[in-house]
Amino acid sequence: MKPARLLYASSKSADMLYGAKLHVPDPFLYLEYSGKRYLVMSDLEFSRAKAQAKGCTVLPLSRYHAHLKRDGRKATLENLIEALLTEKGIRSVVVPRDFPAWLYQKLVGKHYSIRTADGAFFPERAVKSAAEIRRIEEAQRLNEGALELALGMLRDADVRKGALYLDGKPLTSERIRTGILHHFLDHEYSCPDGVIVSCGSHSALPHHQGSGQLYAAKPIILDIFPRGQDGYWADMTRTVVKGDAPERLRRMFDAVLAAQETALSLVREGVLGSSVHSAVLKALEESGFPTKPGKTGPQGMIHGTGHGLGLDIHEEPRLALAYAKEEPLVSGNVVSVEPGLYYPGFGGVRIEDIVLVQKGGCRNLTRAKKVLEL
Numbered sequence: 001m002k003p004a005r006l007l008y009a010s011s012k013s014a015d016m017l018y019g020a021k022l023h024v025p026d027p028f029l030y031l032e033y034s035g036k037r038y039l040v041m042s043d044l045e046f047s048r049a050k051a052q053a054k055g056c057t058v059l060p061l062s063r064y065h066a067h068l069k070r071d072g073r074k075a076t077l078e079n080l081i082e083a084l085l086t087e088k089g090i091r092s093v094v095v096p097r098d099f100p101a102w103l104y105q106k107l108v109g110k111h112y113s114i115r116t117a118d119g120a121f122f123p124e125r126a127v128k129s130a131a132e133i134r135r136i137e138e139a140q141r142l143n144e145g146a147l148e149l150a151l152g153m154l155r156d157a158d159v160r161k162g163a164l165y166l167d168g169k170p171l172t173s174e175r176i177r178t179g180i181l182h183h184f185l186d187h188e189y190s191c192p193d194g195v196i197v198s199c200g201s202h203s204a205l206p207h208h209q210g211s212g213q214l215y216a217a218k219p220i221i222l223d224i225f226p227r228g229q230d231g232y233w234a235d236m237t238r239t240v241v242k243g244d245a246p247e248r249l250r251r252m253f254d255a256v257l258a259a260q261e262t263a264l265s266l267v268r269e270g271v272l273g274s275s276v277h278s279a280v281l282k283a284l285e286e287s288g289f290p291t292k293p294g295k296t297g298p299q300g301m302i303h304g305t306g307h308g309l310g311l312d313i314h315e316e317p318r319l320a321l322a323y324a325k326e327e328p329l330v331s332g333n334v335v336s337v338e339p340g341l342y343y344p345g346f347g348g349v350r351i352e353d354i355v356l357v358q359k360g361g362c363r364n365l366t367r368a369k370k371v372l373e374l
Contacts, residue, residue, distance in 0.1 A: 004033040004085075005121065006093040008077070008103060014311035015096055015121045017231050022053045029081065033088055040064065040084060059084075078106035085112065096121035119316070126308055126316045127332035132232065133356060136310065136334055137365050139226060139234035140354060142187055144368045146180045146224050147238060150197070153179060154220065154242050155374050164214045164242055173197040173210035180224060189226045193313060196223035196237075203239070203348040206303055206340065216243040219347040225313055233313045235336050236366055237352035242374050252341045252349045253372045255287035259339040260351050263305055263319070267355060267362040269331045273319040277305040280339045289341050296344040306336040309354065333357040334365070 007030035009016040011023045019030050020039055029040035037056045041049045049058045064083045065075045073079050081103075085093070092113035095104065099116065107114050120126065128136070157164040157171045164171040176197045184191060198210030200218040214220060223237040239253060262283045266276045281291060284301050291300030304320025317333055329335070338352030353366035 003115070004031065004088075004090045004093045006031055006081070006095050006099075007121070008081075008100065011231075013096075013098075014125075014231070014315070018122050018125055018311055020049075020053055020056060022049055022056075023231075024049075029084065031084060031088070031090075031093075033090060038084075038088075040080070076106075078103060078110065081107065082110055082112075094121075123316075125310060127330060128310060128334050128356075129332075132310060133332075133334065133365075135228065135230055135232040136234060136354070139189070139228050139232055140236065140365050141367075142184070142189060143224055143226055143234040143236050144366070146183045146226070147222060147236060147368055149179055149183050150176050150222050150224075151238075151240065151374065154214075154240065157214075157242060159216045159243060162215050162217065164216060171214050172212055173199065173202075173214060174212075176214075176222075177209070184226050189228050191224070191226050193225060195225075196221060198223075198348075200347055201345055204342045204344050204346060206342060206348065206350065214242070217241060217246060219245075219249055219349060221348060221350055223350065223352065227313070231311045233309050233311075235309055235313065235352060235354055236368060237338055237350045238368060238370065239349045239351060239372065240374050241372055245373055249347070249349070250372065251287075252289065253351075255284055255289050256339050256341055256349045256351050257370060258287060259283040259301075260337055260353070263337045263339065264353070264355065264362060264364065267319075267329065267335065267337065267357060269357055269359045270328050272322070272326055272328050273306070273317050273335075274322040274326055276319045276337075277321060280305045284339065284341065294344060299343050300341060301339060302342055303340065306338055308333060308335050310334060329357045331358050 007016055010027045011017045031038040039056050040059045040061050042061045046060050064080045067083050068075050094115050094117055097116050157166045177195045180195050194209050196209050198208045199214045199220045202208045202210050203219045203221040221239050225235040227233045259280045263276050263280050306319035308315040308317050334356055336352055336354050340350035342348035353364050355362040355364050
């Protein structure tokens with residue numbers, strides 16, 4: 001029998017959203033034991049949870065308050081959990097790595113056996129169902145619409161002394177980002193972690209969101225990662241240049257595109273993510289772009305090749321160097337494939353698709369074209 005799993009979190013936790021299938025802004029209790037899932041809900045959320053939390057048995061928090069009051073005990077969270085576990089005959093539970101430390105200590109003090117999960121709390125999250133894949137694809141289609149909006153603004157821009165102008169006003173990272181955010185709001189999506197529209201030297205910093213004036217003949221990285229109301233994310237990056245790209249930038253783009261094609265040819269069930277990453281590093285080095293220390297910091301391919309995504313924007317599995325025991329990719333994984341090159345003071349190039357891992361290869365869930373010059 002699997003050990004009991006205990007969560008205390010709001011639905012901001014991807015694990016809680018996965019387990020409870022319910023959006024709740026305040027923390028609540030989730031218990032999984034003997035093939036059954038239990039939610040302990042306040043009076044405020046009880047009726048909604050009964051109607052919406054499919055596959056879960058919803059228990060009223062007030063019941064445990066009454067038990068504690070009858071026994072003359074305070075209705076603290078640790079006492080409420082003790083009442084729940086006692087009712088179910090449980091003395092040992094597994095909790096996620098981000099379980100509140102204070103609550104962990106309180107439960108250990110009550111002589112419960114508490115073990116933190118060795119890895120993911122729900123390892124099964126890494127393998128997406130057909131319904132989950134559809135949700136991610138829907139998000140990516142909408143994402144491609146946002147990309148096209150941004151590219152349209154760049155195509156329509158005029159160049160004045162190297163700077164971009166649209167409708168007579170400076171075209172900035174902020175203007176494009178605002179247009180993208182409005183696009184998603186119109187479709188009831190959001191971008192909780194922002195949108196990257198970085199130009200020139202900003203693009204050499206992979207997670208710099210970008211700010212200020214955009215320029216011709218400089219790299220512009222558009223990295224867009226929206227989240228639907230159902231909690232599922234999409235992710236996509238394109239690098240473009242308004243006008244003619246400098247030769248160095250063209251060579252970087254071609255090398256990154258070739259490295260991505262190498263990675264896409266390798267991603268399949270049974271392959272280690274670290275081996276895909278190693279192949280990308282090798283491909284970039286053979287194209288004349290090794291990863292190495294620079295005068296102002298590391299340069300070249302300074303991040304992993306990819307990550308899983310679903311209810312978290314970054315989740316297992318990873319296409320990166322292995323720092324611990326690594327499991328091979330399996331069918332149903334959805335991962336990003338996003339090689340890049342970054343040179344402080346000059347700029348960066350990144351190209352990112354998301355793909356579905358299959359037995360004989362992978363299916364690209366991204367349709368947007370990869371064109372450098374606009």
